[in-house]
Amino acid sequence: xxxxxxxxxxxxxxxxxxxxxxxxxxxxxxxxxxxxxxxxxxxxxxxxxxxxxxxxxxxxxxxxxxxxxxxxxxxxxxxxxxxxxxxxxxxxxxxxxxxxxxxxxxxxxxxxxxxxxxxxxxxxxxxxxxxxxxxxxxxxxxxxxxxxxxxxxxxxxxxxxxxxxxxxxxxxxxxxxxxxxxxxxxxxxxxxxxxxxxxxxxxxxxxxxxxxxxxxxxxxxx
Amino acid sequence: xxxxxxxxxxxxxxxxxxxxxxxxxxxxxxxxxxxxxxxxxxxxxxxxxxxxxxxxxxxxxxxxxxxxxxxxxxxxxxxxxxxxxxxxxxxxxxxxxxxxxxxxxxxxxxxxxxxxxxxxxxxxxxxxxxxxxxxxxxxxxxxxxxxxxxxxxxxxxxxxxxxxxxxxxxxxxxxxxxxxxxxxxxxxxxxxxxxxxxxxxxxxxxxxxxxxxxxxxx
Numbered sequence: 511x512x513x514x515x516x517x518x519x520x521x522x523x524x525x526x527x528x529x530x531x532x533x534x535x536x537x538x539x540x541x542x543x544x545x546x547x548x549x550x551x552x553x554x555x556x557x558x559x560x561x562x563x564x565x566x567x568x569x570x571x572x573x574x575x576x577x578x579x580x581x582x583x584x585x586x587x588x589x590x591x592x593x594x595x596x597x598x599x600x601x602x603x604x605x606x607x608x609x610x611x612x613x614x615x616x617x618x619x620x621x622x623x624x625x626x627x628x629x630x631x632x633x634x635x636x637x638x639x640x641x642x643x644x645x646x647x648x649x650x651x652x653x654x655x656x657x658x659x660x661x662x663x664x665x666x667x668x669x670x671x672x673x674x675x676x677x678x679x680x681x682x683x684x685x686x687x688x689x690x691x692x693x694x695x696x697x698x699x700x701x702x703x704x705x706x707x708x709x710x711x712x713x714x715x716x717x718x719x720x721x722x723x724x725x726x727x728x729x730x731x732x
Numbered sequence: 733x734x735x736x737x738x739x740x741x742x743x744x745x746x747x748x749x750x751x752x753x754x755x756x757x758x759x760x761x762x763x764x765x766x767x768x769x770x771x772x773x774x775x776x777x778x779x780x781x782x783x784x785x786x787x788x789x790x791x792x793x794x795x796x797x798x799x800x801x802x803x804x805x806x807x808x809x810x811x812x813x814x815x816x817x818x819x820x821x822x823x824x825x826x827x828x829x830x831x832x833x834x835x836x837x838x839x840x841x842x843x844x845x846x847x848x849x850x851x852x853x854x855x856x857x858x859x860x861x862x863x864x865x866x867x868x869x870x871x872x873x874x875x876x877x878x879x880x881x882x883x884x885x886x887x888x889x890x891x892x893x894x895x896x897x898x899x900x901x902x903x904x905x906x907x908x909x910x911x912x913x914x915x916x917x918x919x920x921x922x923x924x925x926x927x928x929x930x931x932x933x934x935x936x937x938x939x940x941x942x943x944x945x946x947x948x949x950x
Contacts, residue, residue, distance in 0.1 A: 513810045576930035577923045578891035581902055585919040588909055592916035673796035697806035705799040712794040
């Protein structure tokens with residue numbers, strides 16, 4: 511069977527593609543900022559064994575890392591209204607991303623914090639720093655710099671994972687793809703184009719994060 | 733009345749979980765075999781297979797699993813193949829798994845000190861013999877923990893196949909939630925089901941990791 515590819519049928523809908531791309535990026539951006547903040551809080555509680563939060567975060571991390579993002583999303587969107595928490599599709603999508611990324615970044619950042627050299631802590635103590643000051647100025651910045659590549663990878667993984675948010679009718683990039691292919695019946699061309707957009711987004715987001723992120727300092731000069 | 737409903741829900745979910753388990757095992761086994769091929773291409777002497785494998789890995793790690801499944805599911809129609817959801821699911825997850833395992837295992841092979849290659853070369857071993865007798869046995873030890881850890885990603889990845897209509901645990905859950913109007917309970921149980929499958933694997937991979945690090949400290 512000869513098949514004539516027709517990508518113009520997809521490009522006709524470039525407005526929908528652009529809007530979807532924008533929303534995917536927005537969802538990822540909001541999710542990344544809030545998710546990392548949650549991760550930093552979680553990592554601090556875990557690393558310093560702040561009872562009872564260390565236990566709570568430990569359970570949260572295990573629960574989230576051992577269940578699929580799609581199920582977390584469905585639980586939040588379809589399940590939570592039973593408890594009286596009715597969320598629209600964007601609120602649910604953002605909440606799911608934040609909770610998901612929060613769990614992964616808790617573990618990643620904790621690894622960075624636990625690699626802090628003992629001497630750094632002792633030096634900070636000898637300067638009479640309080641614990642929060644020490645965390646803010648001595649522990650966190652180098653810890654984040656140490657694990658930043660892993661953080662970038664995780665944000666990219668989460669961005670690709672938001673593709674399933676189309677299932678709760680959040681109008682992101684995959685939703686746009688489904689919309690377009692239901693109009694032009696060019697399923698292959700549509701999904702191929704959108705996959706290519708995701709691929710470019712993944713490259714761009716990773717590069718941007720690496721450039722914008724903290725650099726490791728204090729390395730011995732060459 | 734409520735008890736019977738709960739028993740029904742549980743039985744159906746268990747059926748779904750078996751499909752999730754079956755798909756995970758299939759994808760992991762086939763993906764592992766294909767991953768070996770990716771590994772060998774990735775560390776080949778000739779730059780062509782190396783670049784191809786690198787591109788393959790980048791594509792699968794840089795695009796959503798859902799899109800990969802859509803392309804296989806809908807792309808099959810283009811060449812006149814009627815692809816069933818289970819086939820698209822198994823094929824998509826196998827490719828996805830092979831890309832990740834190939835890259836994980838490359839890291840393990842490259843973690844073997846260069847001296848091991850040089851020493852075995854000085855014994856006049858061919859590259860294949862070097863791999864077979866010197867490098868792979870050592871790399872295998874390092875590879876076990878991250879490989880078990882990655883199996884969790886495979887199990888979680890199977891949830892996405894519900895979107896192309898494969899009836900596994902998540903899809904069963906969606907259907908039950910619609911039928912029973914108890915989404916909180918149903919999706920809670922679905923999440924528990926995945927947790928029961930994944931947690932032992934994550935815990936085991938952590939134990940393995942600790943063992944290897946402990947052994948290295950000596």
